[in-house]
Amino acid sequence: MSPNSSTNFDEHRWIINIRKTLEEELEDDNEVPVCIFSVPKSLMTSCPDSYIPQQVAIGPYHCWLPELHEMERYKIAAAKRTRKQLQTLKFEGIVDHLIKLELKIRACYHKFLDFSNETLAWMMAIDASFMLEFLQIYAVKEGMTITRVSSSMSHLVDYAGRKSAHNAILRDMVMLENQIPLFVLRKMLEAQLSSLELADDTLLSMVVGFCKEVSPFRLTQEIPKIHVSQCAHLLDCLYETIVPQTEANPDDPEIIEDKDLSEEMKDKEGSPGDSGIWKLVAKLKKCPIHLLKRLVFSRPVRVILKIPWMILSNLPVFSILKQPVEYLFFSQENENRAGNENPNNSEINAPPLAEEIAIPCVAELFESGVRFLPTSGNILSIMFDVKTVTLYLPTVSLDVNTEVVLRNLVAYEASNASGPLVFTRYTELMNGIIDTEEDVRLLREQGIILNRLKSDEEAANLWNGMTKSIRLTKVPFLDKTIEDVNEYYNGRWKVKVGKFMKHRVFGSWQILTFLAALLILLLLTMQVICSVYRWFRIFRFKTT
Known part of the structure; x- marks a missing residue:
């Protein structure tokens, strides 16, 4: 066949696919959203091995990689065992049904798939057979009784039982470009079991067990309920368990305290000083030291002190002390004024600047009196308690699979989410507070990091390596945590004096x-x- 004839064949197949796609859209107005994306180049170039499968190819993106051909015989063997288990439908019948779903399958992928409809259907059927047989290991761990577990599954279990191969398959299955739609797995299970409801229950058990195995976070019994009929693919299920979509908690202690204070202030409306000192005095009834500190450094007190200081600072003796005193007492006010004069800050929803991600490392915070305690929740439970000077962080387990899991969750969130990049912001926070192995050691001793890597230095390198981000975003509860930590740390006298000596003395x-x-x-x-x-x-x- 000449090159021209091959080109004409490809063009003819492309025209057929486009025509069928247009016809399908006319028949069905419910557009299938893209859910299997290509990893952005900025992330791919930083660590390709975390995004390109090393052991097994699932789906069309990497199916022809020669280094992955060794696993094809295991995939074919899994398809043969699936074929034997089918009762009322032949394996070829499943393929025929997947051919009818071809356009729906293609719509899930971000790239154009240069495959015929039959090739794509066979690929989905074989890869789904392999995935279901592998995932059954975790369904058994969950205690789910599966009625059609193949006795020949031991071949795959033995292969996956080798620790290095098992971890390699786990890593490959969470990669963004190595996914197939979850409705394909549902269709395969429905053909093996008696009903779609039983298929969904079985698949749910598999998915939950798999997520518990690969998740770097401790998933409790109260993990968000996964609806397999609504999830896009395996990585999407994992993301939903780690970053559940929840509303702000109205029972938050800080919110309750603010409400109580606001109600108390209502009784003082009309008093001569209710917009200034009297509000701060009223707060002192509730509290101790941290509100006293707010009173001393509040704007009304600053204004009162600044008036005589402006007179004294012009005298010969006091002029020498003008710079350090203004830096220690009035630097924050000058920064706020500069921020208000900046027209870019007038937009409330503007994305934060890179400098706003800066936060002291764990060792510096620990030395300044900050405590670190683990939470039993997910990353939505991150907060800084100003009263007890405690930073709460979820427990994260680091092993040989963690970096791949974290990177692909970031890539998926950046590609799929139109709202705040919550998980990405979490990785930026951890990257900010962890600089050296000393930081990892402190978090490990507090039970926040469970390090199963070779050393604390390797764990520090893992977090420090995750510096690439797609775009900056606002995540209110994490931004507030970062702001509160920085406000406490920068308010320490030791830190103020150190910064003054560094920037104004040694830096001048x-x-x-x-x-x-x-x-x-x-x-x-x-x-x-x-x-x-x-x-x-x-x-x-x-x-x-």
């Missing part, structure tokens, strides 16, 4: 030059005094 060549000149002047003065004293002693000795 003028001051360093002045200090050097002053030191030389002192040395010269001492030399002159010593010389005069020595000559005076000599002169006095001679006169006597």
Whole structure:
């Protein structure tokens, strides 16, 4: 066949696919959303091995990679065992049904699939057979009674039982580009079992067991209910268990406290100072030290102190202390004024700047008095308690599969989510507070990190390697946590003095030059005094 004839054949097949797609859209207005995306190039280039399957290809994106052909015989063997289990429908019948769902399957993929409808259907049937046989291992672990578990499944179990191969398959199955639609698995199970309801129950058991196995977070018994009929694919199920879609909790202690304070302030409306000092005094009835600190550094007190300071700072003696005093007491007010003057900050929904992600590392926070405690919830339970100076973080388990899981969850969220990138923001937070193995050690001792890697240094490198992000986003509860932590840390006197010495003293060549000149002047003065004293002693000795 000549190259021209091959090209004409591809064009003819492309025209047929386009025509069928247009006809399908006219018949069905319910558009199938894209759910299996290509990994963005900015992420792919940073760590390709985390996104390209290394052991088994699932779906059309990597099916022809020669290095993955070894697993094809296991996939074919799984398809043969599935064929034997079918009761009322032949394996070819499932393929025929998948051919009818061809356009729905194609619609799930972001890339154009250059396969014939028959090739795509056979690929889905074989890959689904392999996945279901592998996932049955986790369904048995969950205690689900499966009526049609093949006795020949031991071949795959033995293969997957090898630890390295087992982990490799697990990693490949969570990769974004290595997914097939979940409704294909449902259709395969429905053909093996007696009803769709039993198929959904069985698939749910498999998915929950799989998510518990690969999730880096501790999934409790109260994990969000997964609806297999609504989930897009296996990675989507994992994402839903880790980042459930929940509303803000009205019972949050801080919200309740704010409500109580606001109600208390209502009784004081009309009093001469209810917009200033009196509000702060009213708060002192409830509290202790942290509100007293707010009172001392509040704007009304700053204004009262600033008026006499503006007069004193112009005097010769006080002018020397002008810079350090204004930095320690009025620096935050100047920063807020500068932020208000910036027109870019007028947009409430504007994405945060890269500098706003900055947060002290665990060692620095620990040294400044911050406690770290694990939570029993998911990443939505992250918060900083100002009263007890405690940062609550979910327990995360790090093993050989964790990096691939984290990276693909980030890639999926960035590609699929139109709203806030909650999980991405969490990884940025962890990347911000973990710099060295010392930070990992502190979190490990507090039970926040369960490190199953070779060393704490390897765990630190894992978090520090996840620096690539698709886009910046606002995540209210995480942004508030970061803001509260930074506000506490930057409010410490030790930190303020250290920053002043670093930026205004050691970072200023003028001051360093002045200090050097002053030191030389002192040395010269001492030399002159010593010389005069020595000559005076000599002169006095001679006169006597």
